[in-house]
Amino acid sequence: MSTTALPDWQTRPQPRTAEEWTLRAAEVASVLATDAAARDRAGATPYAEVRLLKDSGLVTLLGPVEHGGAGENWVTAYRVVREVSKADGSIGQLLGYHYLWNWAARLVGTREQWEHVEAEAARNRWFFGGAVNPRDTDVVVTEDGDELVFTGRKTFSTGGKVSDVTVLEGVFEGTDRHVFTIVPSDTPGLTFHDDWDNIGQRLTESGGVTLDGVRTPWSSAAGYVDGEFTPRVYNTLNVPTIQLVFVSFYLGIAGGALETAATYTREKSRSWLHGGYDRAVDEPYVIDTYGDLTSKLWAVEALADAVAAEGRRLHDDPDAVTEQARGEFEVRVAAVKARATDVALEISSRIFEVTGARATTTAEGLDRFWRNVRTHTLHDPVAYKRREVGRWVLEGTLPEPTWYS
Structure with a gap:
């Protein structure tokens, strides 16, 4: 990863709002995007990429302000993961998992334990695996x-x-x-x-x-x-929380695929010689496909944002989380996980229909978006997420908390 033109974050004020942190994530994404395809091909250990996440302040997003963190919440974290993943799904996943493991002490530990972990993590900018x-x-x-x-x-x-x-x-x-x-x-x-x-x-x-x-x-x-x-219902919130992390980088990858493909279509794609149009961007089927895929992405992003906001209410008062509230939240997460999976796979596959044969070159690296989504969406069968939703609709059955539900 090139470090010759990195933003000078050390001399600038730290972001103070969720919107400013999302913009910071977009800056990180712009750095990652410069050589994302080449780094994907090389498959090297991402030391420089993790250093980028640290230097930008994103690793301490959820950390306590008094120890150098941003004091932000999961709604912001999901948006940040989505933004980073537009450029590089791998780094988006690393960041999302980092947030979950950083939060794990709060999910499972005693107050004394999680306060100690979160303070040390923020002060030392720990990156979690x-x-x-x-x-x-x-x-x-x-x-x-x-x-x-x-x-x-x-x-x-x-x-x-x-x-x-x-x-x-x-x-x-x-x-x-x-x-x-x-x-x-x-x-x-x-x-x-x-x-x-x-x-x-x-x-x-x-x-x-x-x-x-x-x-x-x-x-x-x-x-x-x-x-x-001593167990609490809040202990079981790890699954819906990390499933929303999955949703975030699926949607980020899909958004990145669309943006990258659209740039290619505007700058490099050629219109079909028998279509009667001089530019690819004037081809009706090209316009329709981008409109279709973008509409689907926006719809799932809106659902993801709504479900994230529902989850924030549970995170804000852990001791008040009931089995009913946890179960209903998991159903909503299952629904958005299913839709994000389908939409991300569709977008990352169909972009080739509107970029053309020349877009399949290794140098362009457009295939990385599909490969990334296809690989991680096999984490757990999406059919079982749809089953959670269906059982709740038909019989009011809430998912039993497991490692995957």
Whole structure:
């Protein structure tokens, strides 16, 4: 990534409003866009990209103001992720996951724990990764005096070696009790495998990780007091929260695909020789396709914004979150997740219809938008999201909180 023309954020006032933070994210996106296709092809570890997120202040967006954070909320965070993802879906995902793992202490931990984590994260501009793949149950946690010992492997660990700290998840040996903790990413025994080699989201450092006797103090076990965990309904808000992160970078990628394609159509596409038009932008089918795809994107963005605002009310008063409120929110999230998936896949595929054969060159890199969306939308089957909505409509059944609902 070129750093020759980076904005001088250090000498400018920090943004103060949600709108100003969204504009800051757009500045970051403009830097990422300059060589996004080349960086995607190279697939190199995104150290410079994460430094960009830190220097711009985006990593501390949710952090407390008194410790250097912006004190913003999830509504703003989702918009920022969407904006960054227009230029680079991988970096948008990294940022979105960072926000979730930064927030994990508040979701699960005691007040003392999350206040400490959020203060340290803001002061030190920590970038978070997470070794929390719920389909892998082979990380076993044992006790050794005042310490917990994590041993096993996770297939996916987004953030990997570009992170400063990593959220770990495991199950106490011989039980079904899960435990979360945060450790420095260079902790002895924590090994990232650099084996993420997928068709899309290539810069997310989402490869496997081995935990070979990773030790952490018992006191760092999120939400545990004297070895016991007291559950709250708010603990289960992790799923709808991160699913809205997914929605944010799906829609960002789709928006970026449309913007990039439109620029190509205006500047490079040739009209069809038998169509009777001198310019591609005058072709009726081209105009219709852009109108169709843009209308669909705007509709889902509006729904996503509305659902994010509904979620903010739950985040603003965690102790008041009821099972009914949580369930109804998850249904709404499931609905927008389903629509965002379909629209992002459609847009990232159909842009080639209005750019033409020459737009398929590797140098243009238009395929990265589809590859990115296609890769991550397989995270969990969208049919099960539609099922959540359908069951609620037909029988008023709320989704049971699981790792995916």
